[in-house]
Amino acid sequence: MENLVQIALQNVNMAAILPSLVLTCFGMGLLLINVFLPRGTTRHAVWISVIGLVVTGFFVYTGWGNPQYGFNDAVANDNYTAFFSVIFLFAAGLTILMSDDYLTREGYPVSEYYPLILFATAGAMWMASGTDMLTIFLGLEVMSIALYVLAGFFRGQLRSNEAGLKYFLLGAFSTGFLLYGIALIYGVTGSTKLTEIGIYLNAHGSLLENPMTLAGLVLLSTGFLFKIAAAPFHMWTPDVYEGAPTPVTAFMSAGPKAAAFAAFLRIMEYCFFSLKPEWTAMLWVIAVLTMVIGNVIAIQQTNLKRMLAYSSIAHAGYALVGLVAANEIGYSGILFYMLAYTFMNIGAFAVLVLAGKKGEDNLTLEGFSGFGLKRPFLGVAMTVFLFSLMGLPPTAGFAGKFYIFAGAVKAGYIWLAVIGVLNSAVSLYYYLRIMVYMYFRDAEEDYAWVSLPAAAVISIVIALIGVFYLGIIPGDVMEMAKMAIF
Amino acid sequence: MSALLFYILGFIMLAATLLCITRRNPVHAVIYLVASFFALAIMFYLLGAPLVAAFEVIVYAGAIMVLFLFIIMMLGLAPQETPEGPGWKRWGPLVLLSSSLMICTLMLIFQDPAASKEIGAFYLAPQAVGEALFGRYALAVEVISFQLLFATIGAYMLGKPLSKGDQ
Numbered sequence: 257m258e259n260l261v262q263i264a265l266q267n268v269n270m271a272a273i274l275p276s277l278v279l280t281c282f283g284m285g286l287l288l289i290n291v292f293l294p295r296g297t298t299r300h301a302v303w304i305s306v307i308g309l310v311v312t313g314f315f316v317y318t319g320w321g322n323p324q325y326g327f328n329d330a331v332a333n334d335n336y337t338a339f340f341s342v343i344f345l346f347a348a349g350l351t352i353l354m355s356d357d358y359l360t361r362e363g364y365p366v367s368e369y370y371p372l373i374l375f376a377t378a379g380a381m382w383m384a385s386g387t388d389m390l391t392i393f394l395g396l397e398v399m400s401i402a403l404y405v406l407a408g409f410f411r412g413q414l415r416s417n418e419a420g421l422k423y424f425l426l427g428a429f430s431t432g433f434l435l436y437g438i439a440l441i442y443g444v445t446g447s448t449k450l451t452e453i454g455i456y457l458n459a460h461g462s463l464l465e466n467p468m469t470l471a472g473l474v475l476l477s478t479g480f481l482f483k484i485a486a487a488p489f490h491m492w493t494p495d496v497y498e499g500a501p502t503p504v505t506a507f508m509s510a511g512p513k514a515a516a517f518a519a520f521l522r523i524m525e526y527c528f529f530s531l532k533p534e535w536t537a538m539l540w541v542i543a544v545l546t547m548v549i550g551n552v553i554a555i556q557q558t559n560l561k562r563m564l565a566y567s568s569i570a571h572a573g574y575a576l577v578g579l580v581a582a583n584e585i586g587y588s589g590i591l592f593y594m595l596a597y598t599f600m601n602i603g604a605f606a607v608l609v610l611a612g613k614k615g616e617d618n619l620t621l622e623g624f625s626g627f628g629l630k631r632p633f634l635g636v637a638m639t640v641f642l643f644s645l646m647g648l649p650p651t652a653g654f655a656g657k658f659y660i661f662a663g664a665v666k667a668g669y670i671w672l673a674v675i676g677v678l679n680s681a682v683s684l685y686y687y688l689r690i691m692v693y694m695y696f697r698d699a700e701e702d703y704a705w706v707s708l709p710a711a712a713v714i715s716i717v718i719a720l721i722g723v724f725y726l727g728i729i730p731g732d733v734m735e736m737a738k739m740a741i742f
Numbered sequence: 743m744s745a746l747l748f749y750i751l752g753f754i755m756l757a758a759t760l761l762c763i764t765r766r767n768p769v770h771a772v773i774y775l776v777a778s779f780f781a782l783a784i785m786f787y788l789l790g791a792p793l794v795a796a797f798e799v800i801v802y803a804g805a806i807m808v809l810f811l812f813i814i815m816m817l818g819l820a821p822q823e824t825p826e827g828p829g830w831k832r833w834g835p836l837v838l839l840s841s842s843l844m845i846c847t848l849m850l851i852f853q854d855p856a857a858s859k860e861i862g863a864f865y866l867a868p869q870a871v872g873e874a875l876f877g878r879y880a881l882a883v884e885v886i887s888f889q890l891l892f893a894t895i896g897a898y899m900l901g902k903p904l905s906k907g908d909q
Binding site: 268273283284287327328330331366368371372382390391394395397398401402404405408409411420 | 880
């Protein structure tokens with residue numbers, strides 16, 4: 257026993273993981289509280305989760321401009337992490353607010369739903385804050401496993417089961433790619449720390465042409481592009497988004513996508529900056545493919561959830577343009593765009609949740625006939641979100657697209673920006689079609705529309721404020737996004 | 743000799759995995775996968791990581807494969823009809839692979855201890871693994887333990903019997 261060493265935690269710096277720590281504590285506390293309350297009560301869970309998110313938001317705020325590193329450089333709580341954390345918190349908060357009434361309506365008033373959303377958010381925060389491949393990978397797993405369960409949350413519905421299983425199988429498959437990529441890069445450089453990998457690759461120029469490095473880079477990208485839902489790795493998106501409960505779809509389309517972008521961007525910038533010409537060329541093709549496939553297929557959809565799924569693929573393509581540009585405006589444009597997308601997309605999904613008839617979802621285009629006149633508030637809100645998704649001023653979507661395409665033009669990718677703008681034009685068709693149905697078609701029958709629950713209305717109002725704030729005065733947030741990137 | 747063993751084990755692994763994914767009978771497939779895991783375990787030992795080798799046998803070949811077999815039997819996936827053809831045709835490859843595995847293991851046991859350093863440039867003691875896990879990678883261990891907690895909750899959520907309210 258004499259050589260038993262003193263095992264001590266090294267470089268503990270709780271400030272580096274403080275926000276996610278607070279969030280997980282709230283999640284686990286909520287799990288405990290649920291045990292002592294009768295089944296079927298969920299109202300308390302909504303408010304405790306929201307309080308948890310607000311408290312976490314406070315700790316994110318205190319971390320701004322005060323970078324903390326800890327656990328042997330496994331995590332960094334810098335501005336970049338803080339900016340993305342705000343995105344995740346908004347995504348989780350808006351989702352939680354719109355969920356309660358929907359879950360009760362669909363017959364699943366299960367309070368474990370809320371801790372799972374909080375855990376997925378914590379996982380997303382670890383992904384954004386990870387400066388070690390290991391942390392990023394574990395964050396991805398935490399987030400994904402919570403999402404697999406959430407996608408299959410309506411256990412009695414075949415569609416939800418299918419969504420959960422499909423997401424699980426394809427997610428596990430993509431995780432395999434990611435892990436293989438990490439293993440190859442580790443094999444080349446002998447480190448999993450992002451900065452060390454970058455320095456090593458930069459110092460050993462011959463390694464840049466090593467097939468193992470390139471294979472590692474490609475596999476790693478594949479893993480993340482899968483989570484981002486970029487073409488040609490988008491096949492799972494429509495089915496999973498359609499089958500999952502609508503609030504979960506809203507969360508999946510904003511939070512995890514932003515998390516994957518956060519980790520992807522950090523890895524590309526920290527590790528592979530010396531391979532920039534190679535990966536920008538690769539991502540150029542993928543960005544164009546993603547935008548075109550997303551927009552063109554969305555035109556044919558008549559189910560709104562499926563349409564928004566394809567639109568979310570297209571939006572991943574726009575954000576990838578910022579990554580191709582690989583300059584300050586492009587990178588901060590991605591951050592800005594992800595925040596804007598969170599507001600506009602979750603807002604649109606919140607309207608979909610409230611558009612349901614009692615007992616069943618109302619998600620077809622025909623079902624939206626006359627919707628705008630019957631439900632004026634929801635109609636106007638949906639119109640604003642759709643305008644924002646199209647990218648028309650004065651909404652957040654316009655400012656976001658403007659920054660991203662400006663970055664592409666500045667980096668010399670004129671054609672990429674042109675293709676992006678053309679794609680936005682294509683997207684006008686299917687977004688406007690929803691509005692045509694909402695305002696210019698008569699309702700065929702009188703539905704028993706669901707009443708407007710206060711929490712969901714708060715969620716829509718916050719999203720509206722976000723869309724207009726980012727659209728009318730984008731400068732402030734853009735300045736913060738510029739401070740957030742490396 | 744380590745190099746020779748490495749190639750033999752590599753061949754065994756490839757052959758066993760190929761046979762695993764081409765078998766019709768899931769039970770046979772699982773048995774081949776076990777053979778592949780054993781070969782991998784010995785390879786880890788050759789590379790100087792005895793703890794990983796032990797885990798490979800205990801966790802993968804032991805626990806996980808037993809779970810696989812258990813689920814195959816519980817779901818009744820194994821074909822019911824009696825197999826045709828002579829037995830050596832079905833079990834020949836497995837006997838060949840596992841006996842060569844055993845020969846490899848025996849060679850390792852009876853070889854000159856000094857020769858074992860041939861490939862493995864270093865030797866990773868279990869103690870070093872423990873120190874790394876609870877020192878450098880403490881955060882990762884905590885995250886994994888947390889993940890196991892809510893993965894259990896998720897599995898419970900999805901797996902518990904449907905109540906009357908559910909369709």
